[in-house]
Amino acid sequence: MVRPTEFKIAHRATDAGVTLKITGELDLSTGPVLAGSVEGLPHDLKALTLDLSELTFMDSTGLRILIELDQRSKRDDWKLILIRPRHETAAAVLKATGADSALPFQDAPKA
Amino acid sequence: MAPNLAEFILDRAYSAVVSMDEDGLVTAWNPSAEAIFGRRREEALGRPVAELIIPERMRAAHREGLRRFLATGEGRVLERRLELQALRADGTEFPVEFTISPLEDEGRWSFHAFVRDVSERVEADRERERLVEELNRALHWSERRFEAIVGSLSDAITIRDQNHRFLYANPAAVAHLGFGSWEELRDTAPDTIMSDFAVSGEDGREISMADIPSVRILRGESAEPLLIRTVHRETHVVHWNLLKSAPLLAEDGEIEATITIIEDVTEQKRAEQRSAFLAQASEILASSLDYEQTLRNVAELAVPEVADWCAVDLVDDDGDRVKVAVAHVNPERLSLAEELRAYEPERLDPNQGLGYVFRTGDSLLYPEIPPEMLVAAAVDEHHMELIRAVGLHSALVVPMRIGARTLGAVTLVTSESRRSLDAFDLQLAEQVAARAAVAIENSRLYSQRSSIARTLQQSLLPEQLPEIPDFELASVYLPAMQGSLVGGDFYDVWSVGESWMAIIGDVTGKGVEAAALTALVRYTMRTAAEFLASPAELLAQVDATLKHRSALSVCTALCLRLDGDRATIAVGGHPLPLYITGDGVTKLGEHGPLLGAFTEAVWEDTTVELAPGSTLVAYTDGITDAVDEERRRFGIDRLQDALRDVAGRTAVEVAECLTGALAAFQTGSHADDTAAIVLHRPVPAAAPVSGGGRESHDDRLAGVRHGQTD
Numbered sequence: 001m002v003r004p005t006e007f008k009i010a011h012r013a014t015d016a017g018v019t020l021k022i023t024g025e026l027d028l029s030t031g032p033v034l035a036g037s038v039e040g041l042p043h044d045l046k047a048l049t050l051d052l053s054e055l056t057f058m059d060s061t062g063l064r065i066l067i068e069l070d071q072r073s074k075r076d077d078w079k080l081i082l083i084r085p086r087h088e089t090a091a092a093v094l095k096a097t098g099a100d101s102a103l104p105f106q107d108a109p110k111a
Numbered sequence: 112m113a114p115n116l117a118e119f120i121l122d123r124a125y126s127a128v129v130s131m132d133e134d135g136l137v138t139a140w141n142p143s144a145e146a147i148f149g150r151r152r153e154e155a156l157g158r159p160v161a162e163l164i165i166p167e168r169m170r171a172a173h174r175e176g177l178r179r180f181l182a183t184g185e186g187r188v189l190e191r192r193l194e195l196q197a198l199r200a201d202g203t204e205f206p207v208e209f210t211i212s213p214l215e216d217e218g219r220w221s222f223h224a225f226v227r228d229v230s231e232r233v234e235a236d237r238e239r240e241r242l243v244e245e246l247n248r249a250l251h252w253s254e255r256r257f258e259a260i261v262g263s264l265s266d267a268i269t270i271r272d273q274n275h276r277f278l279y280a281n282p283a284a285v286a287h288l289g290f291g292s293w294e295e296l297r298d299t300a301p302d303t304i305m306s307d308f309a310v311s312g313e314d315g316r317e318i319s320m321a322d323i324p325s326v327r328i329l330r331g332e333s334a335e336p337l338l339i340r341t342v343h344r345e346t347h348v349v350h351w352n353l354l355k356s357a358p359l360l361a362e363d364g365e366i367e368a369t370i371t372i373i374e375d376v377t378e379q380k381r382a383e384q385r386s387a388f389l390a391q392a393s394e395i396l397a398s399s400l401d402y403e404q405t406l407r408n409v410a411e412l413a414v415p416e417v418a419d420w421c422a423v424d425l426v427d428d429d430g431d432r433v434k435v436a437v438a439h440v441n442p443e444r445l446s447l448a449e450e451l452r453a454y455e456p457e458r459l460d461p462n463q464g465l466g467y468v469f470r471t472g473d474s475l476l477y478p479e480i481p482p483e484m485l486v487a488a489a490v491d492e493h494h495m496e497l498i499r500a501v502g503l504h505s506a507l508v509v510p511m512r513i514g515a516r517t518l519g520a521v522t523l524v525t526s527e528s529r530r531s532l533d534a535f536d537l538q539l540a541e542q543v544a545a546r547a548a549v550a551i552e553n554s555r556l557y558s559q560r561s562s563i564a565r566t567l568q569q570s571l572l573p574e575q576l577p578e579i580p581d582f583e584l585a586s587v588y589l590p591a592m593q594g595s596l597v598g599g600d601f602y603d604v605w606s607v608g609e610s611w612m613a614i615i616g617d618v619t620g621k622g623v624e625a626a627a628l629t630a631l632v633r634y635t636m637r638t639a640a641e642f643l644a645s646p647a648e649l650l651a652q653v654d655a656t657l658k659h660r661s662a663l664s665v666c667t668a669l670c671l672r673l674d675g676d677r678a679t680i681a682v683g684g685h686p687l688p689l690y691i692t693g694d695g696v697t698k699l700g701e702h703g704p705l706l707g708a709f710t711e712a713v714w715e716d717t718t719v720e721l722a723p724g725s726t727l728v729a730y731t732d733g734i735t736d737a738v739d740e741e742r743r744r745f746g747i748d749r750l751q752d753a754l755r756d757v758a759g760r761t762a763v764e765v766a767e768c769l770t771g772a773l774a775a776f777q778t779g780s781h782a783d784d785t786a787a788i789v790l791h792r793p794v795p796a797a798a799p800v801s802g803g804g805r806e807s808h809d810d811r812l813a814g815v816r817h818g819q820t821d
Contacts, residue, residue, distance in 0.1 A: 011387070011390065032397035036396075039393075059732060060665075060667065060732070063619070063684075063708075067705075095702065096702045097708075098684060099684075099708070102708070102709035103709075
């Protein structure tokens, strides 16, 4: 039996902007769900925080979404904040691909 | 009384004393009289009182009164305290209080008036009246100001007494509670008001009067704001309200009343629900390429969230409808809905309903379906009965459109809930339909495209690996399973002069674009390698080329240049290669950024000598990301373990060991492409490689290629 990926996107909107908290594995099967959520963000978005602190795994599909968001935020002039994964597997991918330093990452608050 | 004593008293009396005889002439005029009437005693004595101190309009009455008294003995003004206007010497009038006492002496009457100026008292009275009036005005004003502020708020505000009766409700509250006027609300029993609504909390639990914050406050409990959903029992209008209450305390600290602010958060709540609904719908639509199934799932998601039933129809190539899905809030009535749909013709009237939406690609919204429309739509008696039985109340039809092409339509209907669909529901349905259209289009195109892409991608791999002197070369390529998103792993090995180049990489993206990108990366590498010796510079070149493309084009790559036994490696966003010797398995090189992704990126070359008997394995993350049946990842540790014992083995054996370990670990087929290159430097004195020059036919070892020709 295949254990379902416990993938979850929690959406929270305030006056300051939108926060998406992603839990679980971001890969080929869950990437499109995040892409869909991101697509549905308001056009007059001021800031987006993508909280990846509870992300356990990420592959190039997820990475591509982050890069696209970064480019979109610069083009449309809104602020993107990425919260670093606490899990080593996901954090390692970001470091290995240079995303960790090239994208606007911040440390997750101490758990 | 001695005359001089009388004079003494008169001279010092605070009151003015004026006496007159039967002829009305002044006979006494004391100093106080001089003061208040402004006339000296000498001027007054002997002159008619009427001329001196009585305003002209009252003189006739004075003379008549005097005459009557002398004739009849009746005096209306005598011996009474009176208040009238008096005249000063300068002609001004002022209020006086006085008494007049008659006195008979030897048959003749004299009259004595004791007069006080009451201007000040009257003025004070007037001032008091004015103050009272002003105070009233101020009170009225503050009431009006309260009303102006609170009354104009769009939030409903109520004040209730200890028995929950309304003491105050602003117009917003009156309207919100469904009343025409404040008086009507005031005269309605509190529990009657609540009984007009079905009230539930956020979790769907029923809310009773006892849960309402104002009631809890009166019970002495703390009252957190409460979010409630109200459905009016007659109109079926749904509202979300946030109730916030605070106590109003009397001077003794007792709770006298409660004030409640009812914030209408219906719009926010619906927006929240909409985004949750859209996220769920997107997830369902992205979950599978079987669009008929995903559309059925979306239809079920819409019920009862948005409507009582939901139907999805597609348009076939001839413009006719193909029924795909129908979901009903009440499964028992699903057959009724199906039966009703059976009445609808395959070829629709292009001017109304579904046919209109198919033809024009415009949405239709019927907040309330007029009965005559239903009658007109009925084909026969039985059809009419069915329509009545279903009890259609409100409906909307939205197209599933890609550009100008309409692929189908989503129909939402409310019946038993009697809820009227509105512009908000229409917008939501349009968004879901737009996503559904993309999902349908994707899955339709996918089956054709994926085979094209698969062919293209594989055609980009070298048919045969070249032979590198003093080295063995083998490769692994396991394509992603059919029906999943196509990955884009690639590798290439070629010679540049005396040197050898090897690359392995993974383009992100899918289908034909991924194949095109792979081709671009490979040919850029091959061309640039002619004039750039450094793998790091090659990666920079590919990075620049990718960034020139309009669409985001990123890829991972590992580039290796082999000069004799020296290997120079640069890595861009790719797993580091593993170096296997008798001493164990280690990683080589430095991590560098992904190609095509970041504005400022630098790569570094690492040069190592490949010792005799050593093996270098470069692989894509399809290996480490592979999952087993418990969704564990294969991971770098398992990979290193698998390769620990292969030191000194041939390239093909190492490749077979890799695919074997992976096959034993993962169940089913690969979600992603998996590729690896194995470069082995045999010990020069070693015997000819066994197994070399033969393609493996073992299924578990499928995908292993090698670089030695037969």
